[in-house]
Amino acid sequence: MKRFVGFIKKEFYHIFRDRRSLFILFGMPIAQIMLFGFAITNEINNVDIAILDHSKDVTTQEIINKIASSKYFSIKQLIQNEAEIEAVFKKGKVKAVLIFEKDFSKNLTKENNATIQIITDATDPNTANTISNYTNSILQKYQQEINKNIKIPYQIIPKTRMVYNPELKSVFMFVPGVMTIILMLVSAMMTSISITREKELGTMEILLVSPLKPFQVIVGKVVPYIFLSVINAIVIVLLSIFIFKMPVQGSLFLLGIESILFIITSLSLGILISTVSATQQTAMMISLMGLMLPTILLSGFIFPISSMPLPLQVISNIIPAKWFIIILKGIMLKGVGLTFIWKETLILAGMTLFFIVLSIKKYKIRLE
Amino acid sequence: MSISVHNISKTFKDVTAVNNISFDVKEGELFGLIGPDGAGKTTIFRILTTLLFADKGEAIVANYDVIKDYKSIRNHVGYMPGKFSLYQDLTVEENLEFFATIFGTTIEKNYDLIKDIYVQIEPFKTRRAGKLSGGMKQKLALCCALIHKPKVLFLDEPTTGVDPVSRKEFWEMLKRLQKKGITILVSTPYMDEAALCDRIALIQDGKILEIDTPQEIVKHYPKKIYNVKTDNMYKLIECLKSYEHHYSVYPFGEFVHYTDKRDDFNPNELHRFLEEMDAVNIIIQPTETTIEDTFMELAK
Structure with a gap:
């Protein structure tokens, strides 16, 4: 246990001494939320x-x-x-x-x-x-x-009512998407980079020739990022509540638990990426191309899944972000409880388990 | 035996890095693997430190099999890779503390082992490892590899890229560690360092050319070596190579090491020959055989 704590301490040193990764960690969520909230919008004004x-x-x-x-x-x-x-x-x-x-x-x-x-x-x-x-x-x-005083017989007047987002504020739609993307990016990219950095600098060689077990290294890498991602999630939710007046209808506790679940899903993906890439560059490319693009395009964040061609609709099912966005929209906008989103939660949990098992199996205890 | 290697071979794609190598290292011995870059030294280290599987053969380190008991080996050996492999963004002290912690020990517990070395870098203990000079980096890396009191210490080219003074200091430290009962396997491309080992193995192209003490190895050299020097080094080498009786001609520092085919070689003859070739300030004097000469001879 002491070894494990020592390892985590070292990870925090790495994070806090690298200005660039600190900037990505905390600057990007705020910048993105502001961008999507103010600049990129479907509404028209003036x-x-x-x-x-x-x-x-x-x-x-x-x-x-x-x-x-x-x-x-x-x-x-x-x-x-x-x-x-x-x-x-x-x-x-x-x-x-x-x-x-x-x-x-x-x-x-x-x-x-x-x-x-x-x-x-x-x-x-x-x-x-x-x-x-x-x-x-x-x-x-x-x-x-x-026409107030004139009676026109047999008139059909459609009265549309928009529920859950009556003012059609696009920021309400973006917040769950942005939160998903940021958690995905921070968790998956940062962990995969931090593991491959050890490979690139040769420190992995020393870690391997030490009594540290594979899961200690992996979990030790992941714990700091769980912590930081949770802070990020809180920042995003606070920003959307206080700056964009977005109501969170459902339980904040449930929102927290589901976010942690998704953070772990992303982290396990990050570990998986690091086991297949040898350099930080590769890890970054795979995270950006392999995770970010599908997450943006196929998760229903920007383009509704129901209007995609059938093959893409099928593919969208394997994107973890899709399920998390459904969960987020459910909790934040509709205020539903676990009874309505247990299926999505279960799918996410299953995916996480799958990725973790796969990455522990793929983690090399030797150099080959 | 602290390390025993039997018929180890390792091939990467179509390059044979290690070819049927066997050697033994006694307990408390300072054993050197001497050979040029690409000879297979690093591969041998990686096989012995359980980082790579050998294709063939078996190896025992500190009484543990490198394949079956790899976990035990990882508890009992210290390894310093050729490339500087500490955390550059951690300070000297943090690095040492980290490695002590992951090996389940503390700096205080084994301080006596690293004391001699650590006092030299202690003034810089709050400096980040990435900002240290080459020699200090190596000292820190050695401290980190020693902090858990390993039975066997693996040092892969520890003095490459280190200045001559620090190199000398580094070897003196190894000698002191050896006295404390630690078996040391060290590799180096510098032949002058080979003489400081108890026994050495000369390696080239994945094969061991010879294993013996440095003193014995030079005795195996068949010829008498002469230091030759004139004003024009380049022309001298050309001349000597054109001399019909030459056996070998190698530049060696400020001299050229020359050996002759004949057993009854008379240096005066060579002197006359060089004079005829317009050489000036000719010096020809007998010299001691070095390990480098032996290596060049064996590697022919």
Whole structure:
């Protein structure tokens, strides 16, 4: 036991004396959460639009006011004719142009029917879609207001309610994903690098010719990173609660336990990587290419799994991150308990056991 | 016997690193493996320290079989690899403490064993190991390999890259350790260090050329060696090689070691020959055979 404690002490010296790895450990989680929370977002805010108003009457003025007063749009330009539309788009000044037809107000009152054309810049299809949806909802609201006293028979009004994330805040979706990626990266990459560093520097040779048992070396490497990853997880959760006002609906205790489980899964993957790579470079490449990319692309973090082609859907099942994201979303956003996520937990636990057994089997007690 | 090796062979892909080697090291002996880079010295060390499996043959270290009892061997030997293999980001003291802990001992318990060496690096004990000079690194590595009081000490090229003064000190330390009853197997490419061992094995291309005491090994040399020197070293070697009676010509420090084919060689004849070849300041004098000469002869 004393040997083991001595080994762990040494690992902490390594971590705290290497500024770069300290930076990766604690700088990256904060940077990533901030990036995903503030910069990379699906929401639209203050999108610049232009308006071409052919009728310039009371109604159009009212609608324009409504749009201008919403926080989603800011009216950048009022243009006078169709020819200008192309020009403003090409300059990249605006993302959308609203065109009111001639005699808008008259058509609306006399024929019960007036047209607004929404032209959006679809080079960014997501934004374009969101813009047209938001515009539609503003127009619908206005319609309801002016129709308040008039009874229209047989009207179907769909009322959509978004549950769990009613404001559709994209940061809520990113937090579980970012947390997954960071825990994966810190745990898997850092352990695999720290083990291969011993191989590269030749210290592994001395460790082998010592009475330390393989599992003592492996567990000794892993314990400091479990500790650091848990701190990371806490930092991420605190950031999302206090900066992004993300509610954690479920039990914090369960969240902690599940996070530790996933941290151990990632660490065991890191050990596995270190047993197959001889240099720190290889270990880093394998962790980045072999773990990060599938984790980002196939875990359902950014792209929904249900819309992937079938083969990819099947492959996504072997990505541990997929299961952890389901668990995280369940606990953080839906507030479910273990009864709803026991299956995912079991899968993660099984994977962990598999990786640990495999890496202990693959750990070489000799140089060959 | 502290170490006994029987018919060990080891092949990597198509390179035979160690070819049917056998030797014994007595308890408390300072045994040297002498040979150039690539002779197979490191492979022998790795087989004996249980880091590699031999393809063939068997080896016993401190009465334990290197394959069956590898765990026991790992408790009882000290190993200092050729490459500096301590933690560069740990201080001198932390390194020593770490190795003491993983061997289940403390610095205090075995301090008497490392004291002579440790006092020399103690002033720098808070310095990171990576920032030490070559000689001090080796001293620290030796301390770390000794801290658990090993029965057998394996030192793979401990003096490579170390300055001459530190090298000398290092060998004096080995002699002192030997007196404390530790068996030492050391390898070196420096022939001058070979003379400091009790017995040596000359190795080349994975084969042992000869095993004996340094004194005996030089006696086996068949010829009388002469130190030859003139103003122009390069031209001298050319001249000597063109001399019809030459047996061997090797540059050796500031001299050229020359041997003649004839048993009744007269240095004056060679002097005249060199004069004819326009050499100036000719010096020809008999000299002692060194291990290097023997090695060159055997390696022919």
